Amino acid sequence: MTRADLVFTGGPIHTGDAARTRATALAVTGGRITAVGHDEVRELVGPGTEVVDLHGKLLIAGFQDAHVHAVYGGMEMASCDLTGTVGVDDYLRLVGEYAAAHPEKEWITGGGWSLESFDGGLPTRQLLDRVVPDRPVLLANRDHHGAWANTRALEAAGLTRDTPDPADGRIEREPDGTPSGMLQEGAVGLVGKHAPAATLADRLAGLLDAQRMLHSLGITAWQDALLGEFGGNPDPSDAYLTAAQDGTLTARVVGALWWDRERGAEQIPELVARREKLSHGRFRAGAVKIMQDGIAENFTAALTSPYLDGCGCATGNSGLSFVDPLALREHVTALDALDFQVHFHALGDRAVREALDAVEAALAANGRRGNRHHLAHLQLVHPEDVPRFAALGAIANIQPLWAAHEPQMDELTIPFLGPERAAWQYPFGDLLRAGATLAAGSDWPVSSPVPIEGLHVAVNRREPGADPATPVFLPEQRLDLATALAAYTAGTAHLNRLDDTGILRPGHLADLVVLDRDPFAAPAEEIADTRVLRTYVGGQEVFAAE
Structure with missing residues (x-):
């Protein structure tokens, strides 16, 4: 024996x-x-x-995180970290203290501030100028779909009242057109590309710091949702490959290669080459990340009908589809034929529908190849599209922590959706009852990486420590604990094609x-x-x- x-x-x-x-x-x-x-x-x-x-x-x-940015999160912990507070005075104090402690830094970078802290989610350059007037400052917000810049950063990037908005973003402006200091989506990169580039040593240290922290939370595997350059952030791929080769990568990691939305199918051969290069030991890059839309709070999530204004009237804005929907079908079909898994960022109901349409087109052209495509975030899912997940074999990649009443939800989202669409948010229960496979993740550093907290919200639809008077957010969408735990273990193991993990057998x-x-x-x-x-x-x- x-x-x-x-x-x-x-x-x-x-x-x-x-x-x-x-x-x-x-x-x-x-x-x-x-x-x-x-x-x-x-x-x-x-x-x-x-x-x-x-x-x-x-x-x-072991817990597995289906959507995380581990290297970025680890690097952010070592930079000007604004997480843990929502007070504007606290932000300014932390930025000032960090700048004073690091006189050698040419730029002050970091992030973690919350949209709810500012009227309309729009901080100004003048606030940062008070504490750091002499160096550029660029701070990503908590959801990393926008950034706060001071005047020196805007000047370093050459942004003026005459600078046009990029196709995939928006420069918030003062009444005379001068950039106000808030950059949305693709506009972040206009400034971010001018900040000093992080070194491989910085990225590797960020990865190992993140790995230690994630292991302490019970996380044994994850899918890194963005391997590539984006918004001025460096490509973290070399950190993973280095750690996989020298044995310091103890987690099991799948990487999602970034789809450059400013390019088209010509990038597919490059993705194939990168997949080949970036597979070693416990790391493999077998997925492609396509960000199809933005977020609801800055009105860039793609909706099937327009956002409302503050008075409840329809606007002319229905959000952004970053990839043309017809082209998306062609790209996903080509990627599927090459046995890539496609990892969609799909937050608004139109983006969800466009992603599902693309998966459907791939299945029609290629048959079912078992590539386990998945849609992450799923803030709004039109009821007509809920049963399509099971029918198409598309995995619902949920971030449960977001499915609760909190200021960004109650002040910056629900009023601009209206009651009917607000009731379509994070329909975990409906997806489960319709037969969808659920996987779960955090999107850290966008939100807390603690799986236990995600389980708590998935089951209770209330944040940990919420005031007892806080209403349950759409109670019919609650999951039982065993189902939520399965999403964080067996569900994500299935998504990651780690088929000999996730269940104890x-x-x-x-x-x-x-x-x-x-x-x-x-x-x-x-x-x-x-x-x-x-x-x-x-x-x-x-x-x-x-």
Whole structure:
């Protein structure tokens, strides 16, 4: 009898299989699960076996994040980080302190501020000029679809009242046309490209810092949703390849290669070459990311009917489709034929429909090739399109943390959608009932990377720590805990084509997480109190709580 390298006893163990079975013991040999059961698993314990007594703590499959920007998030943690507050005075204090602490920096860069902090979501250059008048400052907002610049940054980029808006973005302006300091979508790159480029060492440090943090949250695998240059941000691909080659990449990572929306099909051969180059060890770049629209808060999410104004009247703006819908069908069909997985950013209902139409065109032309295309964000899904996910095999890649009442939702979104469309937001329950496969992710650093918090909102449709008087956001769209957990484990494993992960069964890789409690045994309102104690990848411990 072959003895196990590692045995967990004293469960519960949530296997995550279709029957939602439970065990009390699990064995690992050579990085894979070799037994799942009860007392009989103890027979695999030998002199060299490490035995972990769970003492009633829950063992689950490792979390997998279906949409994250790990390198950018790690680099942002090391820059001027404005996350954790929504006060304008706090932002200015943090920017001033960071600038004073880093006199050597030619530009002050970072991000994490919230749209809700400013009237209409529009900060001004003059605010930043108060604290940093002598150097350019460029700070991405929390959702990374816009940025706040001071006067020196605008001047460095040559932006004036005569500078036209790019086709895929908008320069917010003062009454005389002068750039106000807020840049939307593609306009960010007009300034960002002038900031000093990050080095490979910067990117690699960002990746490893992010990996440590993500492992501490129980995350064992993820899909990085943007490998390429965008908005002045560097391509993080070389950091992943370096870490994969030198063995410091302990997570399993799928990369989504950026589709340059200013180009067309001529870039496909380059994507094929990059896929070949960027596959080593635990890293492979087998997906292509197409950003089809923007976000609702700045009115660039693509809608099937116009946004409303502050008085509730229809405007002339229905958002932006960054890729022509007919061309999108052709591009996705070509990518599918080459066995790329397409990862769509589709937030508005028109963008969702355009992405589904593209998947449908690919299936009609190529048949079902099993490429597991997926649509991320899904803020608005027209009810007519909900059943199309299951019919087309398109995976619903959800970011549950966004499905709650909070200021950006209540002040910057719902009033401009109106009640009918507001009720179409984040329809997780409808998608599940219609047979869609759900995968889950965070979009960090746009929002918190903590999977436990995402589970909490998916189940409760309220933010952790919300005032008890806060209403549940569209309660009919709540998920049960087992379904939400499956989205963060087996669902994303399926999306990532990591088919020997996500469920605890013999033969699967031993990517495991020990929680400090069994959240199934407590009220749903307490899910967010759960903490990660240990994380394992391939049976090797990559995190242990102190």
